[in-house]
Amino acid sequence: MEKYGAAIVLLLSLSCLAGAQKPKTDKLLPPSESHGMTISGYGCDPELLKDLPGSSQSLFDLTVWAEYGKKHKRYWEKTYGSYKITTKRSGNSSPEEVAAGASIASYDFGPMNKACDEWKLQVRSTLKIEPNEGEKPKQ
Numbered sequence: 001m002e003k004y005g006a007a008i009v010l011l012l013s014l015s016c017l018a019g020a021q022k023p024k025t026d027k028l029l030p031p032s033e034s035h036g037m038t039i040s041g042y043g044c045d046p047e048l049l050k051d052l053p054g055s056s057q058s059l060f061d062l063t064v065w066a067e068y069g070k071k072h073k074r075y076w077e078k079t080y081g082s083y084k085i086t087t088k089r090s091g092n093s094s095p096e097e098v099a100a101g102a103s104i105a106s107y108d109f110g111p112m113n114k115a116c117d118e119w120k121l122q123v124r125s126t127l128k129i130e131p132n133e134g135e136k137p138k139q
Helices: 002-020 095-099 110-127
Strands: 037-051 057-068 073-089 105-107
Touching: 037 073, 037 110, 057 105, 057 110, 073 110
Parallel strands: none
Antiparallel strands: 037 057, 057 073, 073 105
């Protein structure tokens, strides 16, 4: 019986170690040059895919991108991952406010912002480039 217990503990510890590994993001790093121009900026943008019916969550993709040259042409972009984001609905908005573009939902982008910050840190440390001043994810 003790052999089975030890085997189960060993299997559980191996599966925990395997789950703790981060995926390699080499394919998610922009090239330092594209179209004959050097990288001039980079960042992340959330993209709403859909509201999840019957829940207070929405599904978003996080897109990472890079710009090149003096005109900051965005020649590279990839989907970094999908995230379920908590949604707060505002029931106080009138139809007129909604028609005028008033926000009827707010999102907790905490997990996406953390992933974006980690990606930017990896780009800075790997490519040795600082982001453009004022570059922030659209929210």
